[in-house]
Amino acid sequence: MAVESGTRHDERVTGRVWTIRLDPDGRPSAGAVKLSCSRPACADQRFATAAEARRAAVGHVNAHLAHVRAGGGPRGGAWCACRAADCGWHAPGSSAGRRGAGPQPGAVRCGGPVVLSVYADRAGRLWRIAEMCARCAAATPDCRVLDTAAPAARTAPDARAAGGPAGGTAAVFSDRGPCPDADAGTDADAVGASSVGAPAAVPRARGRAAAPGAGPRPDRRRGGKIAQRIVPHDLEPDVLRLELVELGDAFRAYQQCPEPDLALLATLHDRKARAFRLWADVCGDPSLRQEADRAEKAAETTREMHEHRVGPVGGPAVERLLSRGQAAHVRDLLGHIASHAPSPEPGVHLAVLMLTLRAARCGSGNITGQDLTGWLQDDAEGVLRQLADADWLRMPSTSEEVMASRPENPTAFTVPSLLPVRPHPFTLGKNNRSRISGWAQKVVGDRKLRKKKAGPATRLLALYTAAHTRPDGRLRHAGRDGLGIEEAAAFCAVPPEDVRVHADLLVGAGWLAEADVREGRVCGQLAERVLPLGGLL
CATH class of the missing domain: 1.10.10 (Arc Repressor Mutant, subunit A)
Known part of the structure; x- marks a missing residue:
């Protein structure tokens, strides 16, 4: 997807973008909300509450997505819409949706297949559907990939781009038929004859011959998805790509488990933290390092939750009352x-x-005589009187009345040293x-x-x-x-x-x-x- 000098990118259309926004309608204190869509055919809608507007916005997003899927999904020949916005959707230090920011040093370069993505800000006020490249989608926070376009068919470059002679001779693919004879020349009739007829499929790229008797070579360049990020099929080193793909599959398999296994989940988070930290070192993307930090904290929290439930690994399996x-x-x-x-x-x-x-x-609570006798048996009334005489405890009634109180009519008490007005x-x-x-x-x-x-x-x-x-x-x-x-x-x-x-x-x-x-x-x-x-x- 990276643009090279000399290519004619004006022949390709820019990826489509739908932006759905929620804005105050009138005075913000009134609570009314206006829903607007970037498509001219979509009229503005107004709602009395923010909850109704969010439900309508989600329905509007789903309607556009259904229309895109009915039309064949994302277009493989489209240019990245994020690139058209100068990659301002994921540029470091810029907010998603900002245009004209310009690519920052170390920003992610466009690349990969065209995908259909949905971005939703955490405040619930902006949704964006876009056709963009896989790398920009992976680098954009809170962006989710819904579909991937089939790769667009390559077209023959013109003679000048291909470095051919200046006589207007068109390039001829070898699968169009037999090559013209060297003595036949390059007249118009020969060129026309080679251009007509039913097009044949472009042959596969040549690779190294397999060893005799060996089976089919496995596909070691498979891409994947993890944490709503696309793992590029050309990511190096290869062991990192395989680890990220396997981790994504493992997390999805864990979500299908009928019972939670916190020990296994902590192990997956540990692997994710190591893999994303290495991925950040390879790509120079700071958001990957932030994801690694979040995974490390998630592993620590999950392991602590597991120990709270059953104790440490190797210890007795006990359901703890206290964390x-x-x-x-x-x-x-x-x-x-x-x-x-x-x-x-x-x-x-x-x-x-x-x-x-x-x-x-x-600094205050309720007490009954049954509570006190359960704690102190026969000494309850004397201890209660002693606390009241020392002014540690204050009650609106006598100790005898407190001992006679029942659960349906408890006695309120105050501890002066625990009141909020004092250092707590x-x-x-x-x-x-x-x-x-x-x-x-x-x-x-x-x-x-x-x-x-x-x-x-x-x-x-x-x-x-x-x-x-x-x-x-x-x-x-x-x-x-x-x-x-x-x-x-x-x-x-x-x-x-x-x-x-x-x-x-x-x-x-x-x-x-x-x-x-x-x-x-x-x-x-x-x-x-x-x-x-x-x-x-």
């Missing part, structure tokens, strides 16, 4: 509770933790707060812990062990195996020598599979039944 990021929020929250509780008592620490989770975002200690979103609060409720309300009548200190240690585990369930804190006794005792509000006692209670309740205190650390592993509650380190 890795949510588990990090939990550890920050536990450290905050240990240092900001109004008094060092296990019941106070547990109540502060659970109430903080309910008021973490806006947490950055929890709505979903993360809800998920972490549900996780803490599952740990504190564990069936076997309730059956063993575990006290607040034992339940706090269960929370602390669940938040500081590796994917395989081993306890770990501060980069070392096991939990520091001093840190665990400060969170549970018990003396360090009592941590062993509560760890043994967790083993008896089936929360820990094993536990041992040595060298100032609590070492052990979560039981298999509670692995879903473990926070990934």
Whole structure:
């Protein structure tokens, strides 16, 4: 498709372009939208809302595409419409659709077959259908190729372009018949005789002869498509072209899988990142390098999602309740509770933790007497009164009335230190707060812990062990195996020598599979039944 000097490109028509736009109709605050098409035969349309206009625009685009397909699809003999716009649709530093920008240094040269492409800007205000070359389509962001034209038939160049004699003698293809005899001359009758008759097919290009007994040579120059980009059939090195073609086929095959396989998808993204980075080095196209960066981030995110679901490769297959990021929020929250509780008592620490989770975002929440008795059993009312007396908690009613409240009529409470007017200690979103609060409720309300009548200190240690585990369930804190006794005792509000006692209670309740205190650390592993509650380190 690259234009060479001396060729007569004026014999070929420029590729067709349809541009559909959505613009405000009248005052922008009114919300009315006007739909316009670059084709003179298409009248402007007006709509009351942007949603109606977008639906109409998509239908208008589909109508033009159906008309193009009914007319035979893209024309193989058309010149690239992007080239006619000085390649401003994909020139670096220019916006799609800008004309007259001129090709920039290092811009993609036109080449490849003519394709029918559709461009849609991300704002949903512009659609463009165009006949353009494959390379420009691949270099244009948000451009999708719908069809590829058959290659146009080559015509014989004139005598001057072919370097023939200046006597007006036309070039004669060897498949038109036997070559004229050298003594026959080049008179008009001979030329006319060689020009008439039914045209024959142009013979194939000569290639190297195959070895005797060898089968047909495979087509090693096959092109392909990946990430809405055309892989040129003449891309070098050949191993890069084959890798891009195979990757495109692999991604399309993955989309047809009935069940997602995140490990496989992460591997495909890794291969795509390497291949696109090499493709960018070969072609000098910065958009390819940006695509490689996106693929690398997608691989990392997909692998993290896979580990959140089933743990790392080679580890136990466990459906985790918390993601890795949510588990990090939990550890920050536990450290905050240990240092900001109004008094060092296990019941106070547990109540502060659970109430903080309910008021973490806006400083207020709802509570019922059933919630409090589920956390603290018989000490609930005394702990609630203690928090109110310390002004850590504010309620519109007395502690007795709060204990009598039911789920259908909960009591509102406020934590002054968590109000938005103060520097906020947490950055929890709505979903993360809800998920972490549900996780803490599952740990504190564990069936076997309730059956063993575990006290607040034992339940706090269960929370602390669940938040500081590796994917395989081993306890770990501060980069070392096991939990520091001093840190665990400060969170549970018990003396360090009592941590062993509560760890043994967790083993008896089936929360820990094993536990041992040595060298100032609590070492052990979560039981298999509670692995879903473990926070990934």
